[in-house]
Amino acid sequence: xxxxxxxxxxxxxxxxxxxxxxxxxxxxxxxxxxxxxxxxxxxxxxxxxxxxxxxxxxxxxxxxxxxxxxxxxxxxxxxxxxxxxxxxxxxxxxxxxxxxxxxxxxxxxxxxxxxxxxxxxxxxxxxxxxxxxxxxxxxxxxxxxxxxxxxxxxxxxxxxxxxxxxxxxxxxxxxxxxxxxxxxxxxxxxxxxxxxxxxxxxxxxxxxxxxxxxxxxxxxxxxxxxxxxxxxxxxxxxxxxxxxxxxxxxxxxxxxxxxxxxxxxxxxxxxxxxxxxxxxxxxxxxxxxxxxxxxxxxxxxxxxxxxxxxxxxxxxxxxxxxxxxx
Amino acid sequence: xxxxxxxxxxxxxxxxxxxxxxxxxxxxxxxxxxxxxxxxxxxxxxxxxxxxxxxxxxxxxxxxxxxxxxxxxxxxxxxxxxxxxxxxxxxxxxxxxxxxxxxxxxxxxxxxxxxxxxxxxxxxxxxxxxxxxxxxxxxxxxxxxxxxxxxxxxxxxxxxxxxxxxxxxxxxxxxxxxxxxxxxxxxxx
Amino acid sequence: xxxxxxxxxxxxxxxxxxxxxxxxxxxxxxxxxxxxxxxxxxxxxxxxxxxxxxxxxxxxxxxxxxxxxxxxxxxxxxxxxxxxxxxxxxxxxxxxxxxxxxxxxxxxxxxxxxxxxxxxxxxxxxxxxxxxxxxxxxxxxxxxxxxxxxxxxxxxxxxxxxxxxxxxxxxxxxxxxxxxxxxxxxxxxxxxxxxxxxxxxxxxxxxxxxxxxxxxxxxxxxxxxxxxxxxxxxxxxxxxxxxxxxxxxxxxxxxxxxxxxxxxxxxxxxxxxxxxxxxxxxxxxxxxxxxxxxxxxxxxxxxxxxxxxxxxxxxxxxxxxxxxxxxxxxxxxxxxxxxxxxxxxxxxxxxxxxxxxxxxxxxxxxxxxxxxxxxxxxxxxxxxxxxxxxxxxxxxxxxxxxxxxxxxxxxxxxxxxxxxxxxxxxxxxxxxxxxxxxx
Numbered sequence: 001x002x003x004x005x006x007x008x009x010x011x012x013x014x015x016x017x018x019x020x021x022x023x024x025x026x027x028x029x030x031x032x033x034x035x036x037x038x039x040x041x042x043x044x045x046x047x048x049x050x051x052x053x054x055x056x057x058x059x060x061x062x063x064x065x066x067x068x069x070x071x072x073x074x075x076x077x078x079x080x081x082x083x084x085x086x087x088x089x090x091x092x093x094x095x096x097x098x099x100x101x102x103x104x105x106x107x108x109x110x111x112x113x114x115x116x117x118x119x120x121x122x123x124x125x126x127x128x129x130x131x132x133x134x135x136x137x138x139x140x141x142x143x144x145x146x147x148x149x150x151x152x153x154x155x156x157x158x159x160x161x162x163x164x165x166x167x168x169x170x171x172x173x174x175x176x177x178x179x180x181x182x183x184x185x186x187x188x189x190x191x192x193x194x195x196x197x198x199x200x201x202x203x204x205x206x207x208x209x210x211x212x213x214x215x216x217x218x219x220x221x222x223x224x225x226x227x228x229x230x231x232x233x234x235x236x237x238x239x240x241x242x243x244x245x246x247x248x249x250x251x252x253x254x255x256x257x258x259x260x261x262x263x264x265x266x267x268x269x270x271x272x273x274x275x276x277x278x279x280x281x282x283x284x285x286x287x288x289x290x291x292x293x294x295x296x297x298x299x300x301x302x303x304x305x306x307x308x309x310x311x312x313x314x315x316x317x318x319x320x321x322x323x324x325x326x
Numbered sequence: 327x328x329x330x331x332x333x334x335x336x337x338x339x340x341x342x343x344x345x346x347x348x349x350x351x352x353x354x355x356x357x358x359x360x361x362x363x364x365x366x367x368x369x370x371x372x373x374x375x376x377x378x379x380x381x382x383x384x385x386x387x388x389x390x391x392x393x394x395x396x397x398x399x400x401x402x403x404x405x406x407x408x409x410x411x412x413x414x415x416x417x418x419x420x421x422x423x424x425x426x427x428x429x430x431x432x433x434x435x436x437x438x439x440x441x442x443x444x445x446x447x448x449x450x451x452x453x454x455x456x457x458x459x460x461x462x463x464x465x466x467x468x469x470x471x472x473x474x475x476x477x478x479x480x481x482x483x484x485x486x487x488x489x490x491x492x493x494x495x496x497x498x499x500x501x502x503x504x505x506x507x508x509x510x511x512x513x514x515x
Numbered sequence: 516x517x518x519x520x521x522x523x524x525x526x527x528x529x530x531x532x533x534x535x536x537x538x539x540x541x542x543x544x545x546x547x548x549x550x551x552x553x554x555x556x557x558x559x560x561x562x563x564x565x566x567x568x569x570x571x572x573x574x575x576x577x578x579x580x581x582x583x584x585x586x587x588x589x590x591x592x593x594x595x596x597x598x599x600x601x602x603x604x605x606x607x608x609x610x611x612x613x614x615x616x617x618x619x620x621x622x623x624x625x626x627x628x629x630x631x632x633x634x635x636x637x638x639x640x641x642x643x644x645x646x647x648x649x650x651x652x653x654x655x656x657x658x659x660x661x662x663x664x665x666x667x668x669x670x671x672x673x674x675x676x677x678x679x680x681x682x683x684x685x686x687x688x689x690x691x692x693x694x695x696x697x698x699x700x701x702x703x704x705x706x707x708x709x710x711x712x713x714x715x716x717x718x719x720x721x722x723x724x725x726x727x728x729x730x731x732x733x734x735x736x737x738x739x740x741x742x743x744x745x746x747x748x749x750x751x752x753x754x755x756x757x758x759x760x761x762x763x764x765x766x767x768x769x770x771x772x773x774x775x776x777x778x779x780x781x782x783x784x785x786x787x788x789x790x791x792x793x794x795x796x797x798x799x800x801x802x803x804x805x806x807x808x809x810x811x812x813x814x815x816x817x818x819x820x821x822x823x824x825x826x827x828x829x830x831x832x833x834x835x836x837x838x839x840x841x842x843x844x845x846x847x848x849x850x851x852x853x854x855x856x857x858x859x860x861x862x863x864x865x866x867x868x869x870x871x872x873x874x875x876x877x878x879x880x881x882x883x884x885x886x887x888x889x890x891x892x893x894x895x896x897x898x899x900x901x902x903x904x905x906x907x908x909x910x911x912x913x914x915x916x917x918x919x920x921x922x923x924x925x926x927x928x929x930x931x932x933x934x935x936x937x938x939x940x941x942x943x944x945x946x947x948x949x950x951x952x953x954x
Contacts, residue, residue, distance in 0.1 A: 001413070021415065025416035025419070028419065032454055038403070038449065039403040039408065067403075086829070108833035109714060109832065110716070110785030111785075113784070118786075132715035133715030133716075134715065199709070199711060199712050199720075200708055200709025200711070200712040204713075303403070304413045307409070309411055323777055325775075325802065325805075325852075
């Protein structure tokens, strides 16, 4: 494993399985009376959240605390961050406080990379969602959930068909899922109106389509992405009615799925927009389970990044050469 | 007294028959000392401790005609040396259905050395439940304890030098049964 | 004035000659010259002698952002980079949209005295794109403004652009357009490409530049005006300009050194030192730009020297300012991208970095041939000593160079501005004097 988890692309096949297997062992342990493990005693994990995301923050906080780490929550609201303190100065403060890991959520794509590679801090950096870039622990918990339902809780996801539907353009969840699911051998199809697929999507390790119905009958899992109604104002689609008619998962569409297929959503959901309430609450929906698995997966990530020896940084630090035309 | 060995050379100290005899003796001792092994649970420490626990349970079954609950107890998350190496993969922890509360738990491991593994195992146990008593069975005690820990059942005491390595092979995992020594015997062997 | 003799340099990489400078002009050139006894000898054996470089696109930040650059610090950076003239962009605070402001900048340049500082006037008041600034007043001012640009912003209103193109014909002016369709580039962070999709950064599509260039060359054709296109960055733009020139449209174009060398791959690091507008593009674009510069489709290299204080780059990508300093590395980067690759020779560099920019900017006394009687604006390039770029060694008040740690193949060795040494063996003469004075 790398020292940081910034992108799902940081995980090769072995790394990804190690995280999932570790999460599975940890899940078995959390059934017991004493949930706390002493493993990260004396280590400090900082949750540095520049965006409101109570769900993700609580999930990381629970994960760190179950491993006995000291947790410091640093939220942009009401702190010096909102008074104009720079990411750099905040990072230097955290470093002075002895943070062993910084879990960062930030509205700017690449902010976790900046934190990890600028020399401002020495600890591990975990990306808890950056802008429209990535959200690797969400992809890990999604893969964990799929593995529980579709692969007997073991091994990878070779040959499983996953349909990801919605605002791929603005979705960090979709980017991380495409990368991780490809690493795990799944066949991913992105379905969205052409306006909500990123430029260059044809180079991604997945296929894509503009038609939802034709990608439901053979899907093992269908993941609905949140679509903000405001996108309508930027002309990504005409109206929210038209969007949900063409790309929403309603009961009719759910019934096209094979019996074993599961319905996922990273939350928070827009019921009635991308997913009908009846679908969100149906037996196929594993949305609540995704939340539970989130804690175990994040424990696994923190354990693997923090419990062992801190190794030298194996990232390509010679970045100067690669962007030069020859 | 061994003749001069090169560090690469290995010396077999227990062969397959020796191991079988040792485990049979340990099984008898457990039955004897726990007065019939009525409420014992064998917890092996992965990886090889689990196979040894299963073998001991089979032998007790032969002696007493009863199934003995066997589980595995991974101590990775409780180790005190995690920071000395890259993070390790976790191994399974499985507690038999009856649990461990008020039972006699016999921890089973292949080699007893510094005692730190057993210290971690005791910590792990206390997060799972409250046994009436905890005992320790090992195939090999090689000495050099760093903590006040003592085994209750020993397959074989093998005096070693700290520079030596004790290699335990079990059929279930390694394809053969043997305990070998390798490395420099050095002082105090 | 001091008399100098430059020994053994090679004008435009030709044969070795000596050059005598007295009273601000080249008074003799050749071998075995009779040189006045009091002449200061400049040893320049095998150094390439070029006419002093002219930058059509420099941000000097004064007035308003003196923390990033001043006219003086920018002049020092220019002299160190081999420049004898720089054209100061209008997007200062206040904007250079009145005769008063351009004259202020012009005067500050005179006071610094290291290069000719030629102010550029804004096309529209406050760069707001709604009302023409007093272009004539700026043209008639002491600063003699001939280039007008809203650089940093595009004159996107087609009617306003047409009027500006027409209006400046009265005083032989030129509109230098920052070609960027604003709606297509709202909150744009990097080149729109497969990479921007992966990195989750809002894309700046090539079409946003090309659409404006296409419109503007047609407008220039229609009204018979002169158009200059700033910092061309895409292969498509090159095609449009090539087509326009083939039609006889009076358009000129510039490319920055960084667009000749760097690609969007650098953005993978999310290090804002590589954030610039227009953004770094693909390798294909870089090669098209190099070819266009070599064949003359692109007329000049202009630095778009854009100093920013450290805190504006030491942050997240999205929050960071756009731009790179470029004056002190331009020659080295052009040598690497164009000379080392065999696409251009030093005579070509003289054309693209001195002669043509002076013609486009109507800068008298700049970009002149190295010949007896011509103004002594001369740059000597040492091709034996590479330039290891060290941000702290830059003379600019800002350090935002994307070339830190990189070795560029040549060094700017000596610069003469109007017959006076401004840079001697890589050391600014004013600094050397200060050091000598305190000794």
